[in-house]
Amino acid sequence: MTYDDIAGLSGTGSPERSTGLGDTGCMRSGFTRVEARGGDRCEVNRTGAFRDGKYATALPILWAERRGAPVVSFVRIDDRPIKVYSQIRAPDLVVVLDSSVMDVVDVLSGLKKGGSVLLNASHPVQLGISPVYTVDLTGIALKENLVVAGSPILNTPVLGALPESGSSP
Numbered sequence: 001m002t003y004d005d006i007a008g009l010s011g012t013g014s015p016e017r018s019t020g021l022g023d024t025g026c027m028r029s030g031f032t033r034v035e036a037r038g039g040d041r042c043e044v045n046r047t048g049a050f051r052d053g054k055y056a057t058a059l060p061i062l063w064a065e066r067r068g069a070p071v072v073s074f075v076r077i078d079d080r081p082i083k084v085y086s087q088i089r090a091p092d093l094v095v096v097l098d099s100s101v102m103d104v105v106d107v108l109s110g111l112k113k114g115g116s117v118l119l120n121a122s123h124p125v126q127l128g129i130s131p132v133y134t135v136d137l138t139g140i141a142l143k144e145n146l147v148v149a150g151s152p153i154l155n156t157p158v159l160g161a162l163p164e165s166g167s168s169p
Contacts, residue, residue, distance in 0.1 A: 033088050057075070094107050118161060
């Protein structure tokens, strides 16, 4: 199964229905911005894209390298070689790993028209746009004992949530 067989968030504004995680459990081609806090110990993994024959880059931006400071990273996935290594100003998808970052960062800034938001939260949150997918990534990580030094590791739950979020906004 390839990325194109997996129902993910493509930024088209009309997520497809998911039939399962497939081989990679990742997302389709596109531009993603990840908003988090220092110490979250999560980087959206691009390895699945390589396994599907796609090209991928990840660019973390670490300003004040301290626990709890807002951090952002950018992920590009494409069918063609990627020769741009910079910030993504107009993402198709914004992944918010720590909802408290929304108090200090405009997570919707630059989001493409029809773009999507995947939010780590235990309850639905209205952001004034659609679609917004809420998934309790922290709860899943804790339930599955995905913890290092007392901090939940969100890599695995977020990769599972990307394609599945298309089936339950």
